[in-house]
Amino acid sequence: MQVSVETTSQIERQITVQVPAAEIDEAVSARLKDTAKNVRMNGFRQGRVPMAVVRQRYGHDVRNEIVGEVMRERYVRAITDEGLNPAGYPQIEARVNEPGKDLEFVASLEVYPEIELAPIEGTQVERPVVEIQDGDVEEMIETLRKQNAEWQEVDQAAQDGDQVTIDFQGYIDDEPFEGGSAEGHSLVLGSNSFIPGFEEQLIGAKPGEDKEITVTFPEDYQAEHLAGKAAIFKVKVHKVSTQQLPEVDEAFIQRFGVEDGDKEKFLVEIRKNMTREAAQAVDNRVKQQVLEALKKANPIPVPSSLVQQETDGMKRQAAQQFGLGEDFDVSQLPNELFEEQAKARVQVGLLLAEVIKTNEIDADDDAIKAKVQELAEQYQEPEQVVEYYMGNEQLKTQVKSAILEEKAVEKLLEQASVEDVNMSYQEALAAAQQQAEQDEETAEEGEQTSA
Template sequence: MSVTVEKLDNLERKIVLALNWEDIRAKVNARMKLAQKRARIDGFRPGKAPLRIIDSMYGYGIRDEVLNEITHKAFEELIVAEKLKVAGLKSLTALEDADQDDEKVYKIAVVFEEFPEIKLGDLSIQEVTKFSTEIGDAEIDKTVNILRQQRTRFNHVEREARNGDRVIIDFAGKIDGEIFAGGSAENYPFLLGKGQMLPDFEAGIAGMKEGDVKEVSVTFPEDYQSKDIAGKTAIFTITLKNVSEAVLPEVNEEFAKSLGIEDGDVQKMRAEIKKNVSREVNRRVSEMTKDSAINALLAATPVDVPSSMVTEEAKTMAARMKENFAAQGMDQRDLELPLDMFNEQASRRVAISLIMGELVREEKLEPSEEQVRNVINEFADSYEDPQEVIDWYYSDKKNLQAPTSLAIEQNVVDYVLSKAKVADKVLTFDEVMGQQAQA
């Protein structure tokens, strides 16, 4: 077997393999005879069909299979012999040169991509933001209030409806005197003043009492989701059938027990809430700091990413999205997600992986067993039986891959923070928690 190596654009390389035809024919013949023994063909005893018939039925597939196997084996041997750093295989193309001696060799061009040479950049000129936040009594009070709202009860009242009440209504809407699709409902419940309905609609209900009937004029926004009624004005006839006011539970022994505090101690409850909230807040600010550090690493180290790796990552992302759709009960069997929609994020992920891998090797940032154990302990701490979770991770080495990766990421972040220009930024509880922190 002779070898020719050619550099193409960027990371692409081409190797022309000259495979021995005798080896190919020998393997094809052996595979053909094996197929002959197994074949069950009408008109012939089992295993006795002539080879020419086996060839006509299975020959093309057998030859293609053998050529594929021999080519891949030869390429793998060449990778080892030449110490090639192959990132991905691009194509296999048979060559039909005029001067090729078809009796001796079969030439095939293998186009592949090499891993890029990565030269880590200067992190000292990069800026990284290190995020943090503080959890005090005010943040715990806010979280307690959110938990109270999640356990809201609604009691029937005989008064006018006001914001915060749950109302039950019948309504029928008309545009230019005609009923329109989606404009009517019976026994429809919603929370008044929470933006669940259009502002004009809710404003018309405020002040009504149970049993009242009222006509309310509502103009739909120009960008309303239903184009047929966008920008039009409807007249709704609304009948208020029930008004119930929100009643929040008291923060007492019973409330604490509902949150899993067996003895109902409110102070224990607050301490547990602080522990859980602090864990979540720390996770979020750590992710924000990590993103900033990774951005600095990418800015300092430009790298060409192999398109074959980007394609594979995009395929993985598309598959995960379809799995998520399926988990949500959505029918995704015939859903085809274009890979282009994932390319940008896939390219970033591949670049991060390559750069981080080089940084870990060069700076010896592999995590210690203690670091991996700390990651596992922190994760297990949120479960009812932490030791059961810890035992699961250590029951199989494969289970340690995820916590090991997280420990590596933290080592990389710590390294970047030690080299770059770091700006500390303290965020409020609401900024970290977003909508969940709104009381």
């Protein structure tokens, strides 16, 4: 077997393999002999069909089988001998495939990029410092009350925060437009779920009243045919309802897992959950800054096959989130919606893998169990959660990956300049969200620039 490897780009290789004709012809002859033993043909007993007839009838198909098997086997041998690390599956094509001639085929493949990590020294990282205040706890209780509130119909003018039940029809240039109408729609005033200016003009409306609302669609509105256009909505107000908040009593507290309804225990649990959530927000904000710095310092090429795999995974996740059902064909979702984020994820994954490898980072069963115990604290029966995770190899692998990522980020953080910044609970959550959005925008801008 003769093998030559051509480097066509940083991560693309083309392997040309030649296999002596004698090997192929001998393998074809041997397979035809085995085939002849079971051939049934009119005029001949089983196993007595002449080889010339067998070859004429089955020779082409058998040769294709043999060539396919040989190309797959020799491809694996070639990448092993040449020390190549494929990312995804190759494209294999036979160039010369004729009896009596050496078989020649070409395998085009992507390989994992060779990474020499550039440091992130000098990177400025802002690390929030959060202390949960009594006021934060009280605000969280109010949020829980609102989430569990009931709506009571009233015969009075709608106020900010009230819920109105309406019919509406939108018009542009006196013509109704698609998607601009609904009947019996419930809208909470002040929720900002409608076009800017719509909800404000319903404040003061009474049950049974007709309203005419004038708004202008934002310039960046998702429906391009409506963006920037002025519209009139004719609205019929059917009902006005006010929010009735539940009392923080024993029954309310029991809804959140405090079985005896004790308020002090309830406050302790809320503070504990908020502390955990704040810590996660801090870790996420720090991690996002570190990973963004890592990407900027290491603009590596990313194999398209890995990007496609990540894109497919994101499609399946999106289908689950939107409840599209297990039978939904995710190929209907356009790649363009996910590719940029998928590429960023793959890049980060490759770089973190190199950080883990370079620094010989690992996590044993004790570390995995400790992490699972930490995660299980938020459940009512943590012991069962720990037992379930530790008995499931797939879940253990997921936890181990998370630990390795955390340790890699900690290692990278040693290279950065960290500034502690005091933040409130709400500011920390908002900062982590804002950082995630900024990173996503940066990834999109980088993709557009490279394009």
